[in-house]
Amino acid sequence: MRLLPHPNPEDIQLTEVLKALSDPVRLLIVGRLAAHGEMTCSTAGDDLGVHKSTASHHYRMLREAGVIMSKQEGRKKYISLRRDDLDARFPGLLDSVLTAAHEPV
Amino acid sequence: MRLLPHPNPEDIQLTEVLKALSDPVRLLIVGRLAAHGEMTCSTAGDDLGVHKSTASHHYRMLREAGVIMSKQEGRKKYISLRRDDLDARFPGLLDSVLTAAHEPV
DNA sequence: CGTATAGTTGGATGTATGTCAAACAGTTAG
DNA sequence: CTAACTGTTTGACATACATCCAACTATACG
Secondary structure, eight states: OOOSOOOOGGGOOHHHHHHHHTSHHHHHHHHHHHHHOSEEHHHHTTTOSSOHHHHHHHHHHHHHHTSEEEEEETTEEEEEEOHHHHHHHSTTHHHHHHHHHHSOO | OOOSOOOOGGGOOHHHHHHHHTSHHHHHHHHHHHHHOSEEHHHHTTTOSSOHHHHHHHHHHHHHHTSEEEEEETTEEEEEEOHHHHHHHSTTHHHHHHHHHHSOO
């Protein structure tokens, strides 16, 4: 069901993941996916404060870095965190980032 | 002894740290600092494969993101990881990144 | 004082990125 | 079929970044 190119688990690069997570909008998206699981791009991109084309750009960044998986179903596209792949490759990384992202300012 | 602007611990931003760590050269520098503790810019920048001015640029990125501390002593500048500050603000983050950076390809 | 050492700064360059707007494409509903 | 919905693509633009080289600053050593 992978219509778009996703990196294989062993090809996920640390620097690419860190770069993908280093944008506030993308971090927000990832936080939502972590909290609510699989969701459509519409839902994930709701109230992000950016144009839908910008959100689409961010989904591609996250996908190409290996952070999220996307699958098309009808006219909707569902995206989800690649938790297992990330945890296996970079133990503790995603959790610490998600925890840090929730911290008060 | 802080001659250059370092962000206060509470002002260190997650996205800035992640961006700082998302460059291969900087990750290498951080790995060295983690392994050997405080070192001069010369030592940290040895065999990085980049020009010394490029290395200097990376030190500034790391410093401004709050990842490293630098202090001038004579004509040498010593840089070190802000481990405690980072651990306090983003528990587990630095460790997971360092662990991941050491993983085989 | 003159020279070597340690780093920074400025200029130049090519590449990447974040953003929006508008147009487009595929899917579903009436 | 036509219209609405979901999301991507393209173009345009401003900004940031990684890099090198050359010049500069500041300190230390003879």
